[in-house]
Each structure stands twice: as structure tokens, then as C-alpha cells.
Amino acid sequence: MRPSSPLSVPVYHVLLALGDEVLHGYGMMQRFEELTGGADQLLPGTLYSTLARMVELGLIEEARAPSGDQSGGPSRRHYRVTSRGRALARTESERLRRLVDVARRRTWLPGMAR
Amino acid sequence: MNGSRNGLRETAARLLFRGALRAFPAEFRAAHGDEMLGAFSDALRARPDSAVTRYAIRSSLDALRAGWSLRWRQRERPQHRRPKVSTLWQDARYAARTLIKNPGFTAVAVLTLGLGIGANASIFSVVDAVLLTPLPFPESERLVELTESREGRWTRAAFTHANFWDIRDQNRTFEAVGALRSGSINLSGRDFPERLSLGSVSADFFRALGVTPAAGRTFSKGEDEPGGNARLAVLSHSLWTRNFAADPGIVGRSILLDGQGYTVIGVLPRGEPWLDAADIFVPMLRQPDANRGSFELAVIGRLARGVSLEAAQSDLTGIARRLGEQYPTDDKGMGVTVDSSERWIASDGLRRALWILMGAVGFLLLIACVNLANLFLAKATGRTKERALRVALGASNGRLARQALTESLMLSGVGAGFGLLIAFGIVSLLKMLNPGDIPRLGDVRLDVGVLGFTALATVVTGLLTGLLPAIQATRGDLAGTLREGERDQGGGRVMGRLRGLLVAIEVAASLALLIGAGLLLRSFSQVLGVNRGFETENRVMAEVALPRSYGPEETTRFIGQFTERLKSKPGVTSVAAVSMRPLRGVGTGMGFAAADKPPASTSEIPWASWRIITAGYFSTLGVPIVRGRDFTETDMISKPWRVIISQRVADLLWKGEDPVGRQLILWKGQSDLPAEVIGVAGDMRDWGLDDEPSLAVYFPYYGAGASPVFFVMHGTAGPDAIQPMLRQILSELDATLPLSRVQSLEQLIGDSVAARRFIMVLLAAFAGVALLLALAGIYGVLSYSVSRRTGEIGVRLALGASPGGVLRLIVAQGMKPVVIGLLVGIGSALALTKLMASLLFGITSTDVATYAGVAGLLVGAALLSCYVPARQALRVDVVAALRKE
Numbered sequence: 001m002r003p004s005s006p007l008s009v010p011v012y013h014v015l016l017a018l019g020d021e022v023l024h025g026y027g028m029m030q031r032f033e034e035l036t037g038g039a040d041q042l043l044p045g046t047l048y049s050t051l052a053r054m055v056e057l058g059l060i061e062e063a064r065a066p067s068g069d070q071s072g073g074p075s076r077r078h079y080r081v082t083s084r085g086r087a088l089a090r091t092e093s094e095r096l097r098r099l100v101d102v103a104r105r106r107t108w109l110p111g112m113a114r
Numbered sequence: 115m116n117g118s119r120n121g122l123r124e125t126a127a128r129l130l131f132r133g134a135l136r137a138f139p140a141e142f143r144a145a146h147g148d149e150m151l152g153a154f155s156d157a158l159r160a161r162p163d164s165a166v167t168r169y170a171i172r173s174s175l176d177a178l179r180a181g182w183s184l185r186w187r188q189r190e191r192p193q194h195r196r197p198k199v200s201t202l203w204q205d206a207r208y209a210a211r212t213l214i215k216n217p218g219f220t221a222v223a224v225l226t227l228g229l230g231i232g233a234n235a236s237i238f239s240v241v242d243a244v245l246l247t248p249l250p251f252p253e254s255e256r257l258v259e260l261t262e263s264r265e266g267r268w269t270r271a272a273f274t275h276a277n278f279w280d281i282r283d284q285n286r287t288f289e290a291v292g293a294l295r296s297g298s299i300n301l302s303g304r305d306f307p308e309r310l311s312l313g314s315v316s317a318d319f320f321r322a323l324g325v326t327p328a329a330g331r332t333f334s335k336g337e338d339e340p341g342g343n344a345r346l347a348v349l350s351h352s353l354w355t356r357n358f359a360a361d362p363g364i365v366g367r368s369i370l371l372d373g374q375g376y377t378v379i380g381v382l383p384r385g386e387p388w389l390d391a392a393d394i395f396v397p398m399l400r401q402p403d404a405n406r407g408s409f410e411l412a413v414i415g416r417l418a419r420g421v422s423l424e425a426a427q428s429d430l431t432g433i434a435r436r437l438g439e440q441y442p443t444d445d446k447g448m449g450v451t452v453d454s455s456e457r458w459i460a461s462d463g464l465r466r467a468l469w470i471l472m473g474a475v476g477f478l479l480l481i482a483c484v485n486l487a488n489l490f491l492a493k494a495t496g497r498t499k500e501r502a503l504r505v506a507l508g509a510s511n512g513r514l515a516r517q518a519l520t521e522s523l524m525l526s527g528v529g530a531g532f533g534l535l536i537a538f539g540i541v542s543l544l545k546m547l548n549p550g551d552i553p554r555l556g557d558v559r560l561d562v563g564v565l566g567f568t569a570l571a572t573v574v575t576g577l578l579t580g581l582l583p584a585i586q587a588t589r590g591d592l593a594g595t596l597r598e599g600e601r602d603q604g605g606g607r608v609m610g611r612l613r614g615l616l617v618a619i620e621v622a623a624s625l626a627l628l629i630g631a632g633l634l635l636r637s638f639s640q641v642l643g644v645n646r647g648f649e650t651e652n653r654v655m656a657e658v659a660l661p662r663s664y665g666p667e668e669t670t671r672f673i674g675q676f677t678e679r680l681k682s683k684p685g686v687t688s689v690a691a692v693s694m695r696p697l698r699g700v701g702t703g704m705g706f707a708a709a710d711k712p713p714a715s716t717s718e719i720p721w722a723s724w725r726i727i728t729a730g731y732f733s734t735l736g737v738p739i740v741r742g743r744d745f746t747e748t749d750m751i752s753k754p755w756r757v758i759i760s761q762r763v764a765d766l767l768w769k770g771e772d773p774v775g776r777q778l779i780l781w782k783g784q785s786d787l788p789a790e791v792i793g794v795a796g797d798m799r800d801w802g803l804d805d806e807p808s809l810a811v812y813f814p815y816y817g818a819g820a821s822p823v824f825f826v827m828h829g830t831a832g833p834d835a836i837q838p839m840l841r842q843i844l845s846e847l848d849a850t851l852p853l854s855r856v857q858s859l860e861q862l863i864g865d866s867v868a869a870r871r872f873i874m875v876l877l878a879a880f881a882g883v884a885l886l887l888a889l890a891g892i893y894g895v896l897s898y899s900v901s902r903r904t905g906e907i908g909v910r911l912a913l914g915a916s917p918g919g920v921l922r923l924i925v926a927q928g929m930k931p932v933v934i935g936l937l938v939g940i941g942s943a944l945a946l947t948k949l950m951a952s953l954l955f956g957i958t959s960t961d962v963a964t965y966a967g968v969a970g971l972l973v974g975a976a977l978l979s980c981y982v983p984a985r986q987a988l989r990v991d992v993v994a995a996l997r998k999e
Contacts, residue, residue, distance in 0.1 A: 026153035030160075044150045044157070045134070045177025049184050052146065076149055 007092045010050040011059065013042055015081060015089040022063045024076040025051065051079065059085035127158055127170035134174035137181025139188055150177070201513070202520075209521040213528075219493060220525070222890075223486055227529025227575060229883055230482030232536025233475040235560065235568045237876075239541055241468050242567075243558040244460050250385035252324040253416075257455035258423065260291070260413040260430065265447030273411040275404035277437060277445065281413070282318070284433045287426040289418045292319030293411040294391060295398055298822060300661050301357070302850055303370035309659040309822075309852035310353065310371075313392030316400075320348075322416040323388060328354070330365035330380030333397050340400050347376040351384040353393040371396075372661045373850075386553055387458045388414070406444035407785060415452075427452045446783075459553050463952060467873045470950055474630065474880045477623045479571065481884050483578040484623075485891045488616045490522060490583040491609065492898050515584040522580025523573070530572040534560065537568075547875070549868030582612065613895045614931040620891045621935025622942060624884040625972055629943040631881035632964040633954055634874040640956030641867055647798040647807055648696075649736030650859035653826060654833050655695065656840055657855045660821035669819050672847060673728060674747075676825065679843045685831030686839075690731035693820040694723075695855075696800035697866040706811060708767040709777030709788055719782050722763060722809040723801070726751065726818050732795050734828045740764075742774040742793030750817035755780065755789030760810040764794045780811070802866055804955045833858050873953070885972070889979045896928040897983035908992045917988050924987050928980035929973075936969060 007015075017023070017032035029042045054060045063080040081089070103109050131154050135147055154173055161169055213220045248254055262277060263269040273281075273293060282291045292315060299312040320332035332348055347369065349358070358364045368375045376396065382389050391412075417426055430450040438448040460468070504514065541558055548555050658676070660669055677689045694702065705719040713719050729745045732738070740761055749756050757778060764773045773791045780787040797807035827836060837856045844851050857865075900907070910920055947959040957964070 024153075025149060026156045029153060029157055043173045043176040044131075044153045045173065045180035047153070048146045048150050049138070049142070049180040052142065076152070 007088060008050075010042070010046050011054060012089070012092055013040070014047070014050055014054060014060070015085055015092075017042060018060065018079065018081050020081070022066050022078050022080045024065070024078045026076070028079075054085070055079075058082055059088060123163075123166055124155075124158060127166060128155060130170055130174050131177060134177040135181065137178045137185070139181075139185055142181075142184060201516075205513075205517050205520040206524065208517060209524045212521060213525065216493070219489065220528075223489060223525050224529045224532050226482045226485055226887060226890075227526050227579075228532030228536050229887075230475075230479035231526070231530045231533030231568060231571055231575065232540060233478050233533075233880055233883070234571050235533060235537035235564055236540035236544070237468075237471050237475045238567045239537065239558050239560055239564045240544065240552075240555070241472050242561075242563050243554045244552065245465060245468060246563075247554070247557075249387075249455060249458060250383070250389070251455075254455055256289075256417040256419070257323065257458075258415050258417060258426065259453045259455065259458070260415055261451045261453070262409065262434075263449040263451055265449060269449075270451055270453075272409040273413045274406045274409055274444070275401065275411065276406045276441075277448070278316075278411050278413055279400055279404060280437055281430060281433055281450065282316070284436075285415075285426075285429055287418055287421045287429040288322075288415045290318040290322035291413065291415040292316045292322040293398065293413045294319055294388070295411050296392060298659050299371045299394065300373075300659065300850065300852060301369065301371055301394070302373065307850045307852045308357075309854050310393040311391075312371075313395040314398035315395050316398050319388075319414070320382075320395075322414055324416065325382060325389065327380040328383045329362045330378070332380050332382070333395075337397050338400055340402055342397065342399050344397055344399050345374065345376045346379050346397055347371065348380045348382060348395040349378060350382050350390060350393050350395070352390065354381045373663065406441055407781065414455075423452055423454060443783075464552065464869070466950070467869075467953060470630070470953070471873065471876055471880075473946075474627055474877055477627050478880050478884050478887075479575065481620050481623050481887045481891075483575055484616045484620050485887050485894075486522070486525070486579040487582045488613055488891055488895060490518070490579060491613055491616075492894065493583075518584040519577070519580040522583070523576035526572045526576035526579065529575070530568055534565075534568060537564075544876075547872060549865075549872040552869065552872070610899065613899075614934075617888075617891050617895050617931040618935035618938065620888040621932050621972065621976070622939035624881070624888040625936060625939030625968065626943040626946055627877070627881040627884045628968045628972065629939075629965060630947055630950060631874070631878040632968045633947055633950065633957065633959060633961060634870075634877055636957050636961060636964050637953070637955040638867070638870055638874050641803045641870065642863075644799065644803055644956065646803060647737060647796050648800070649828075650863055652830060653735065653828055653859040654831070654836050655827075655855075655857055655859060655862065656825050656836070656853060657695065658823050658825065658844070658851055658853055660823060660851065664819065664821065666817050666819040669821070669823070670816050673815055673823060675847055676843060677728065679846070680825070680827065680839065683831070683836075683839045685835060686827055686829040688730055688734045688828045690734040690826050691728045691815055692731055692824050692826060693726035693815070693818075695824050695862075696798070696859075697802055697862050704780060704811075705782040706763070707779045707782040709779055711767065712779075713782070720766060720809060722760075722811045724780075724811045724813060726813045726815050726820050728815045731812075731826065734826050735798075736828075737798060738796045740794045740796060741772065742791070744793060745812075745814040745816075747816055749792075749814040751813050751815070752787075753817060755787055756792050756814070757789045758793040758795050758812040759791055760795055760808065760812075761797045762807055763809050763811065764791075766809065778811070803863065804867075804870070833861070870953075885975065888972075889975050892928060892932060892976050893979040893982065895931075896924070896980055897986060899927070900924060900983045900987045903987070904990050907987050907990045908994075911990065912992050920988060921984050924984040925977065925980045928983070929976060932973070932976040936972065940965060940969065 013032060014028060016035065017028040019031075021027075021031070023031060025044065025047055029044070029047060032040065032042045051060065055062065059082060060079045061082050063078050065076075065078045100109070128151065132151060135143060135150060138147070157173075158166055158169060249257070251257060260273065260281065261270040262273050263271065278291075278293045282293075285291065295314040297312045297314065299310055301308045301310050315333065317333040317335055317338040320327075321335070325332060327348070328351060330348075333346065337343070337346065349364070354360055354364065362381075364378050365380060366378065368377055370376075371394070382395075415426070417423070427450075430452060434445070434448040434450045437445045457465075537560060541560065544558065545555060660672065664672065673691050677691065680686055680689045702725075703721050703723045706722050707713050707719060727745070729747065732744060739758075741764075742758070745756075745758065757780070759773065759778065767773065767778070768776060773794055776791050778789045778791055780789050795810075795812065798810070799805060799807050800810075801808050825840075831839070833856050837853075840853055840856065844853055907920060907924075910923075911917070943965070944960060951959045
């Protein structure tokens, strides 16, 4: 995947959900809903196939579960973002910010400066 | 209340999602499925009741989409297919290991399957060569055979000359119609004279067949016209290779036939039928005065392109009707039958016999499969624990079933290899036993078609034997199995019933086969034991063919001198001559009637065969002269007509009266010759032992010119002793005369029943093998069940059951499926043996003695095979058995 090309929506969502944490799949679903105020969801089918692909692409990697986290039971895989994933997330966020700026100038979004 | 409804909703939602997960590839599901389902459940629980349904549907749709898109991406990456191949390889290796580890089981299985598949391959190779291989002629579906009939009297008779030429000229539906007249001729001018079979053919005969000669040409159009050159000869392929070293230079050379020079114009290709109908073929010239009274032509035709059999039939029927009106004396009620060439190679009887054999080996294979399925079941039951363990370790049901099938297919593959060896042996044996009248038997070989058939039979066998164990492999209470261990699993009711059912099938199939074989066997002994009407012991027959230059006078003189000289030889008591070899199933015939009781209509004219004999023919064959007298040398044929009739003719015309001195009308409806009856002879079955005694009329040889002459000798000298005497006498009388077929009458009888014996021996052999397999099946199932029930038997014995009672219990258990199989088998035999009614003689297909005998044999054998395991049960050590319990 070329870094300059837009990331697929689920991949970006996973990166957003993970942030700098170590989470399992369900944890990501929960976190993403929290972060978006319930406006957006990660559904398990898409989530897990995306996770598998992201591992293959080196955007995330499996990680040991943080001590004290009993939420997922013993058998759940935990993940964290790799440096490559972080770089991509930054680039994508930049791209999106520029787009959102454009949208603001078009007065499609509230809270515009002028 | 509410809680349980929510629980229900959640369960339904989980089911839905789990179903949607199946969209993912199996490997992905194995790695992530549980976690996905867990995450889904957690997410579901975190939601308010009102959102559960919506979420479940959304998630499921999402999973479906994600799963399918993952599959789509993987489709382009072949490395994900690799596991399947390696699974197959694993199964094969596992199967091979299992088979090698159980050499006893494997050997029995391979032997069983080998017998079944081998028998099928060999009989199929015969059916293939004899019935399925097309005729060696182009577009043979357009070839037909034509025969004459007379309304209400007979059908399918040979053609008369005049009728043949008329049909040939007047038909509008044939491309070519040709005729063949069989005879014999002497080939001389070489090292020794030889008697050859001769075919006189019309010019269109080979053209109708579409023959391409191996060398030279065949007869061309117009070479059969009146006054044409009759001194042309076409050699058969076998004569060409036998007598002329396959020299192509023979074409154009001259050979001596009956002392006359004939020019060889061509050589026929190898093949049958017709091409081998004679050693040598000459043109049959059209005679201007051709008659309509002598039925001697075999007629074939090639339909014009696009003409159906029915159209040709109606065309010829029209011509026959016109001929009947035109020549009422000879052709009244004439019809023509058109038969397709399908039956040229094999008669209806032979076809039927071969298909019956094919059915029999099919049964045999079925029994082999059932036997093997039973073995597999027993083995699989013994491996219940292993299987339960493998399932617990994650093997899928499909995988287990596939493995069972792999094992049975592998076995049947090995069995097929062995079976081909057996088939090779059987085919060689068949060729050795060749009764002589099964066409193309020499051509039988294990070719591509047979191999294809064998491959098919192998796969079907593998599936049949593996199916039950495969199904069984996927069922069963695994937890219970693991807990209980292997004990008691063999006694499972369902499995027990299933194996009983298999035994019943085996018994039924082998009983049907045995009854078929039994019926043929009884028929055979009936044929041999039938009252022949003539003696065969110490009787020898020899054939001497006279050339055309021998007229009536020369023939009479030759027969007289030959008989006198032979009688004076040591070991020869009496000698006589006859114009037809007995037991050949062919002969000459005519209509006849009593002069004082003319038949009401032509359709009531009976038909008799006629023979020409010398004085002493009856006494030489041990046939009584019931009334009147034998011929003497003063009875010249036709001067006046004096005849001896057989008892059946006498009974038919003058029942209860003395026929001697009465007038018989010969060739009734044709020449209407009056003849005086001078004697009545005993009936003879001289057409064939399985034919009714013939209605026969005998003429004296004196003054007749018939050839060849068959000499019958009675005395202690056997064929080997007589042959040199005959040669010596011939060299004294006429050194150019060839001698052929010096045989004892016993040999003639043997030859005449050879085909019957051939089929009977084969069917009996197959039935015997089937019986052995069925007995092995009964024994195997019962002894297995006894070994599983030692505990129960021990308890019974400990509680005071008598050994006799236990024995009865075991035997009764073993015999139950046998009895069921017996009843089913008798029922199917009653239905199936109807098909072989035409092969039977002297008994019907419901012959009680055969059924009773075979059923008795089977029950006895089954009891024996139950007895051994039952004895084994009685030797159970009570204490050990109870401890085990």
C-alpha cells in the first residue's frame, strides 16, 4: 500500500480506535464507539478481517495483554499500532484535515472562522 | 418472563451471526471465529434490548460482506488451496498405513474384491467381444438377412433360387441383395486332396456386405448372369493363409477344384460372419430354369440409404404376395422376413446366456461388496474409540467420512489390480474350454474397453463398500464412547441390525445365483439322460465327400464297396451310411401327408426331415424297426418311392393303425409324390438332444447321388483304430477322396452339449464363489458378535443356562438373517430365473427339487458356519467373563 493513497475507512477506524493503547477486538469496538459518541461503529465481521489484513501489512501487531486486563478472557488476541501504522495514520489525518478545511471554507460545516 | 425472551432473542441473534460467519474461509474462521462470536455477544449484551435485533442484522450482513470479500481476495492466491491437497495425501497415507498394519484384513479384502472384479472383467470382455463389437462391415446397421415363410406353416426358411432372383430384381428398397449356397468341393492337384467347404454366391453378395478384399477383387456385377464364367474363385482368408502361405501372387493363378481349373480372382479379409462361411467362394450363376421348391439359399441385403427396416419389409411383403399369386403351387402364402444383422454373430440363446452370466457376476460383485462393507463395519466398530478421540481433537465429520472412503477406494483399487490378474486367468481358461460355437471367443482380450469397465466397477465397488462405514464414521455418541471405552459398542442395536441386513443380502444374492446354476445343472443332466432313441456306445462316424463327377451309380457302387471292405476289418461289427450327420441341428425337410387323409388346408401340412440311408442303418445305431422291414439293396430311391417313417410320423398320420403298405405324399404342396410306407423305425433325437425326436422320413441310398456320405460303424474299434483302416480302404477305392471328422458318437454328443456345459460350468463356478463369500460373511458377523458378547454369555452360564440353550441362542441369532435372506432369495430367484427359461431342458424355472436342494445346501452350510462361533461361545471362561463385566 502506497503511503500517499487514502487508507480504507475500516483501517483508519482501527488505527483511531487503537491509538497508543493495547486492545483486543472487542476493546476496539468499545473504544471506537466511546470516541465517536456512538455515532460510528466497528462491526465484528469487518473489524476482524481488517485486523488480519493490517497484521499482514505491518500496520498493527499482536501484543501481550496489559496486566490486569481481564475483560477479554484468556484467549483474545491483543494488538497495538506499529510505527509504520502510526506514520500512515498521521498522513491520513493530515489529508483528512485538509479536506475538512476545504469543507469549512465551503461553509458546509458549522463553526467556521469568518 | 422477559428475561427468558431476551435470552431467546440473544440466542437467535448468535445463531444468525454464526451462520453469517460461514461466509469466511474455513481457515480464517478457525483462527478468528470464536473471538468474533465472543466480541459480537459482548457487544450485543452491552446494547439496550430495543437495539439487539437491529445490531444483530447489521453485524451479520457486515460479516457476510467481509467474509465474501475475503474469499474473493484469497481466490487469487493459490497457496490457500494447498491444505486440501495435503489433506488428500494425508488420507491416502493414513489409509495405506492402516491397510498395511492389518495384513489379514487387507488380504481377505483384496481376495474378495479381486474375485468379484476379476469375474466381472472377464465376462465383460466376452460380452464386449461377442455382443458389443460391431460387425466387420461398413454401416452394418443397413445390413439385413432375408428369409422365406409360408403363411401358417413356417417362418425363417432358406430361400429358393427362383424366389431369390425375383426378390433381387423386383425390390425397390435395397442397394444390393446377395445369396449364398453352401456346399463342399475337393481341392486337388496338391500334396493331398482336401475337402473344402464351398460357398456359391451371387455377384452382389460381397458387394452387399461392403467387403474390401485383402487381395485381388470379389465378383463383379453381372458375373452371375446365365452362361457366365463359373470357373472363378475367391479364397477365404483362412484358406489363403493355411494352404497358400498368404501369398498375394495366388491372384490370377489356377487351382483344381473337383478336377476342374478355377482362376483365383481375390482373397477375402479376415472376419466373421459370412467371410468365414466357406473356405472358397465361386459364382452362383443364374439358372434360367431355377426352381421354387428347394430351399437352400442364405440371403442378405444392404438397405438403400435412408430406408427403414419396416419400409423394406413392406416392399418385400408386396413382392412375396405377387409371387404367391403368380406361382400358387410353390409360393402360396409366401412371405419374407427381414431381420436386422444384430443377430448374425450371436444367436438369441447365446445372447441370453451371456447376459445371464453378466448378471451373475454382477451379483457376485454385489456379494463381494456387501462382504467387505461388513468387514469394514466390524473393523470400524472396533475403532470407535480411536475415531472419538480424533473427533475430540478436532477432526471434522466430513474428514472422517472422506478417510473411510479413501480407505475403501484404495482397497478396491488394489483389488482391481488383483482382479485383472484373475480375469486374465479366467479368459485364458475360457479360450481353453471353448465349446466351438461361441463366435469371436478367440478375439476376447482385456482391452481398453475392459479396462474402462474395470475402472468403473472399481470406483462403484469402492463407494459401495465405503459408504456404510463412512456414514457410520460420522455418527455415534462420542462422549459416551470415550467414557465407556470400546466394550459393548459391537452390540449396538443399530449396527447389529445393519450387519444382519448385509448378511441377508448376501444370502439372497448367492441363493439366486445357486438356484440359477442348479437349474442349468439339472437341465444338463436331463439332456444327457434323455431317451435318445439310438445307441452311442462303440459307434464311430466318418465323413467322405464325393466329387460332382460321382453320379448315382458311382455313389451306390462306392458305398457298397466301402461298406463291404470295412465290415471285414477286425473290431467292426456293422457299417451303414446316411446323408446327414446327426446332432448338427440342421437338415433337410419337406411337407408330407397321408394319401387317404388329405389335410384340410395347406396350413395343416406337417413338416418332416428326410435322410437317405443304406440297409442296416437302424441296426447299426441300435434303433428298433417297430413295424415292416428295413431297406434292401433292391429298394432303389424313387423307383418306385418307398419310405421308412419314424414312429412319430406313423402316430401322427395313422394313430392306432398299421401304416405299412399305406401311401404317403412326399413334398406335399410342392411335388406331391406318392410313396409306399414299408416300415416304421423308432424315434431318434437326431437333431439335438434338447430337441424333440424328429418327424423323419427315410429313403434308400441306392440310386441316390447325395454327398457327403456319413458312414456309421458299430464295433469295438475306436476312432483312432478305425481311421487308418478308412484311409487304407479309400486309397484302394479312390485315392482322391478326402476323409474328415472321424469321431465317436460319444464325442458328437459331447460337442452337441458343449455350449450348454460351458455356460453351466461358468455359472456354477460363480455361484460357488458367491456361496463361499456368503458363508464367510455369516461366519464373520456371528463370530464377531460372539466375541463381543462373552460377558453376557458368561453371565447366562453362571446363572445356570444350559450349554445347549446358549448354543441354540447363538445359532438362532446367526440364522435369523440367513432365513430372511433365504426367503428374499427364493422370491428373487422365482422372478429372475424366468429369464433363463429358454436355456432349461426337462424342468421349469420353478423346479421344486432344485429350489429345495439349493435352499437345503445353503441352510446346511450356514448352520456349519454358525456352529464354529457358537462352540467358541461355549468355551467362555465364566469367571474371566464375569470379572471383565
